[in-house]
Amino acid sequence: MLRKTLNISTSPHITKGRGTNEIMKNVVWALLPVVGFSIYSFGLNSLLVIATATFASVLTEHVLCKLSKKQTTVGDYSAVITGLLLGLTLPPSFPLWMAFIGGIIGIALGKYIFGGLGYNVFNPALVARAVLQAAFPVAITTWHPAFLTDRFSSIASSVFTLPFMEPEFDVISGATPLAAFKFDGVTTSTAELAFGQISGSAGETSAVIIIIGGLYLIARNMMNWRIPVAVLLSAFVLSGALYLINSEVYPSPWFMLFSGGLMLGAVFMATDMVSSPITPIGLWVYGAIIGILTIVIRVWGGLSEGVMYSILLANAISPHIDSVIKNRVYGTKRKIKAA
Amino acid sequence: MTLFNLHKNTFKHGIHPPESKDETSGMPIRQFPFAPVIILPMAQHIGAPSEIVVREGQEVQRGQLLAKANGYVSVPMHAPISGKVRKIANVPTISGKMSLGIYLEAFPFSTQEVLEGTPIDPDTATSEEILQGIQDAGIVGLGGAAFPTHVKLKIPEGKTCETLIINGVECEPYLTTDHRVMLEQESDIFTGIKYLLKATGAKKAIIGIEANKQDAADHLSKHIPKELPVSVQVLPVKYPQGAEKMLITSILGKEIPSGKLPIEAGAVVVNVATTAEIGRLLPHGRGIQERVITITGPGVKKKGNYLIPVGTPLRYVLEQVGVDEDISEVYMGGPMMGMAVSNLDISIVKGTSGILVFTKKDVNRSTTIYPCIKCGACVDACPIMLNPSKLGILAKFEAYDEMASDFNLMDCFECGSCTYVCPSHIPLVQYFRSAKRIVRKREADKKEKAHA
Ligand code: SF4
Ligand code: SF4
Numbered sequence: 001m002l003r004k005t006l007n008i009s010t011s012p013h014i015t016k017g018r019g020t021n022e023i024m025k026n027v028v029w030a031l032l033p034v035v036g037f038s039i040y041s042f043g044l045n046s047l048l049v050i051a052t053a054t055f056a057s058v059l060t061e062h063v064l065c066k067l068s069k070k071q072t073t074v075g076d077y078s079a080v081i082t083g084l085l086l087g088l089t090l091p092p093s094f095p096l097w098m099a100f101i102g103g104i105i106g107i108a109l110g111k112y113i114f115g116g117l118g119y120n121v122f123n124p125a126l127v128a129r130a131v132l133q134a135a136f137p138v139a140i141t142t143w144h145p146a147f148l149t150d151r152f153s154s155i156a157s158s159v160f161t162l163p164f165m166e167p168e169f170d171v172i173s174g175a176t177p178l179a180a181f182k183f184d185g186v187t188t189s190t191a192e193l194a195f196g197q198i199s200g201s202a203g204e205t206s207a208v209i210i211i212i213g214g215l216y217l218i219a220r221n222m223m224n225w226r227i228p229v230a231v232l233l234s235a236f237v238l239s240g241a242l243y244l245i246n247s248e249v250y251p252s253p254w255f256m257l258f259s260g261g262l263m264l265g266a267v268f269m270a271t272d273m274v275s276s277p278i279t280p281i282g283l284w285v286y287g288a289i290i291g292i293l294t295i296v297i298r299v300w301g302g303l304s305e306g307v308m309y310s311i312l313l314a315n316a317i318s319p320h321i322d323s324v325i326k327n328r329v330y331g332t333k334r335k336i337k338a339a
Numbered sequence: 340m341t342l343f344n345l346h347k348n349t350f351k352h353g354i355h356p357p358e359s360k361d362e363t364s365g366m367p368i369r370q371f372p373f374a375p376v377i378i379l380p381m382a383q384h385i386g387a388p389s390e391i392v393v394r395e396g397q398e399v400q401r402g403q404l405l406a407k408a409n410g411y412v413s414v415p416m417h418a419p420i421s422g423k424v425r426k427i428a429n430v431p432t433i434s435g436k437m438s439l440g441i442y443l444e445a446f447p448f449s450t451q452e453v454l455e456g457t458p459i460d461p462d463t464a465t466s467e468e469i470l471q472g473i474q475d476a477g478i479v480g481l482g483g484a485a486f487p488t489h490v491k492l493k494i495p496e497g498k499t500c501e502t503l504i505i506n507g508v509e510c511e512p513y514l515t516t517d518h519r520v521m522l523e524q525e526s527d528i529f530t531g532i533k534y535l536l537k538a539t540g541a542k543k544a545i546i547g548i549e550a551n552k553q554d555a556a557d558h559l560s561k562h563i564p565k566e567l568p569v570s571v572q573v574l575p576v577k578y579p580q581g582a583e584k585m586l587i588t589s590i591l592g593k594e595i596p597s598g599k600l601p602i603e604a605g606a607v608v609v610n611v612a613t614t615a616e617i618g619r620l621l622p623h624g625r626g627i628q629e630r631v632i633t634i635t636g637p638g639v640k641k642k643g644n645y646l647i648p649v650g651t652p653l654r655y656v657l658e659q660v661g662v663d664e665d666i667s668e669v670y671m672g673g674p675m676m677g678m679a680v681s682n683l684d685i686s687i688v689k690g691t692s693g694i695l696v697f698t699k700k701d702v703n704r705s706t707t708i709y710p711c712i713k714c715g716a717c718v719d720a721c722p723i724m725l726n727p728s729k730l731g732i733l734a735k736f737e738a739y740d741e742m743a744s745d746f747n748l749m750d751c752f753e754c755g756s757c758t759y760v761c762p763s764h765i766p767l768v769q770y771f772r773s774a775k776r777i778v779r780k781r782e783a784d785k786k787e788k789a790h791a
């Protein structure tokens with residue numbers, strides 16, 4: 001006779017079986033070629049900066065979990081993503097101690113004080129980047145040229161600046177294409193931009209590799225395609241319109257798309273699931289805000305680059321987008337509710 | 340948007356779980372052996388439990404009335420086997436609650452001949468007579484809901500039924516009962532449709548079938564009687580297309596307004612096995628005694644589609660088909676909406692469409708729940724277009740009233756698609772089930788207060 005104690009569970013009894021950590025892991029994989037190219041073009045400097053930022057993020061996550069007596073959440077890979085993204089937004093000759101502080105800030109201030117993964121309002125990597133920008137304005141805007149012949153044998157002296165000391169930069173520091181344009185009126189060709197023959201922050205340089213990473217995640221259904229498309233499309237349309245009005249003053253829309261951090265921001269930072277809206281229309285609105293704001297800051301603002309602030313601002317209003325723009329529920333009329 | 344939606348032939352969102360139907364879809368329906376004792380709970384449909392009309396010790400013939408309907412939303416119960424009423428007592432049911440029930444001991448050498456009643460002629464009977472006949476036959480929705488069919492077929496004053504939709508979707512993974520019924524009982528189905536058209540006054544009937552049962556669609560199309568206005572519509576495979584609202588949207592391209600019934604779209608939906616049962620029983624005035632059930636899952640040895648008398652104890656069923664040593668979970672119904680069984684002493688009821696046995700290694704539910712990462716997978720899955728992510732967060736804060744008033748909680752029909760896709764393994768539908776219960780309770784309390 002069949003004697004058995006059975007488990008009971010509530011339906012559904014089957015699940016898709018794809019975990020959050022698997023999604024995060026794939027984001028890391030998609031980022032690795034970008035990291036690889038950055039090391040290839042900037043050499044040891046870049047390797048050290050990215051490795052330090054990532055190490056600091058993961059360590060901070062682990063220590064904070066231990067301190068609050070929780071099981072460590074390092075295994076969900078989100079701290080790795082934060083560290084890599086932060087590393088990629090920094091100049092390759094950035095002092096390591098500053099990068100380390102950035103890693104700590106990203107996790108502690110960008111994520112942990114909100115309650116950890118899932119509760120953060122802002123993209124943690126960008127929070128860290130913004131704090132670093134405010135604290136070390138010189139170091140973070142001193143760019144390093146790519147493809148120096150000795151990039152695999154020598155390290156810029158600024159990298160090993162002692163903690164809390166001001167770094168001294170080598171004379172050869174280069175200007176980014178955006179800064180060159182903004183402050184000197186020099187444009188760089190789109191082909192050079194797309195393939196990364198330029199100076200910039202570690203990950204700002206190869207649009208093509210970034211796009212490939214994005215396509216991989218979209219194909220695996222791990223990234224919402226609407227965000228990068230909305231960001232890039234709106235940036236392209238606005239800068240295209242300006243270019244048509246006066247091509248003497250405004251750069252071509254292609255230059256705008258492929259320069260600076262727009263590509264990395266559109267593909268890997270604006271798409272952070274936690275800090276972006278959830279409904280399709282909400283995503284379009286969110287993406288368009290980022291694209292338009294980026295161009296506005298670049299053209300009329302005091303900074304040469306505006307992606308970071310645009311995304312942070314869009315992150316801040318993302319919860320409001322969600323509460324105003326909802327899907328139309330089956331069998332009901334669309335409700336527009338004032339927030 | 341409408342331009343593109345016009346010919347989509349399906350509803351928005353939904354999921355594609357593995358179908359897992361191959362192992363049983365090719366197996367013809369086989370008669371299951373009679374259990375020595377059958378246990379028949381009186382509460383096995385939605386509505387009032389049936390009222391017992393036999394006494395202990397009485398001998399009954401197969402098909403004889405054992406209990407009568409207790410009111411309008413209720414159905415009678417007939418003897419699934421010839422035998423002797425051994426005991427009338429409380430019996431366990433799947434919900435964990437006890438229900439009054441009948442223990443019926445089979446006559447070992449009976450021919451199990453079925454009693455004939457008063458036949459109902461589809462050509463001469465009125466709509467009311469057919470509805471009465473359906474109630475008298477004890478028919479409830481065999482797709483799993485077990486709602487009394489005659490109540491559902493009653494067209495409210497002032498409404499008209501344009502289309503009768505026969506639900507042959509069977510979107511739950513693993514289940515193949517409707518599939519086999521469509522392949523083997525076409526004449527019962529068409530007779531049933533004849534009764535149903537008459538009962539509802541519908542001008543036409545459409546049989547909705549998912550594309551993974553093309554053979555059934557072809558088979559039925561080939562056998563449509565000339566005089567019947569019936570067509571077959573093949574739909575793309577997607578869960579939960581078998582849900583009434585979704586099926587109506589797939590077939591008619593209309594939505595049912597929130598909180599309303601299918602008749603708002605001029606339609607009535609009846610499950611295909613229920614239709615076959617009507618076509619089989621009404622011409623003889625008989626009552627329902629058995630039903631087709633898919634018994635499958637990795638833990639079952641003799642998988643198949645079986646014709647099993649209602650009231651057969653689950654333990655007996657599993658012993659007959661043989662199960663793995665390390666069975667861990669048993670479900671009645673499909674894996675998406677079926678209920679887990681805690682006690683093997685319950686019986687097969689009219690609404691049991693499948694029995695699924697999983698061993699330890701087949702249960703792939705994760706025990707760690709991560710926070711919601713707002714990935715939107717649940718939003719893209721929900722066929723009602725709700726925001727399960729937000730609802731889940733509100734549920735944690737016990738903000739049940741806000742869930743209902745601002746996020747349409749009560750429109751959730753617990754299909755489980757959101758939980759299925761959630762990478763953070765959040766048991767969303769479980770939250771919503773209890774939240775709905777609480778909201779309903781609060782509303783009832785409010786009404787009571789207003790009356791007092
Ligand atoms: S699927 Fe899960 S993790 Fe993703 S948004 Fe929905 S509730 Fe959150
Ligand atoms: S269970 Fe409810 S909320 Fe979840 S997908 Fe189904 S209808 Fe939507």
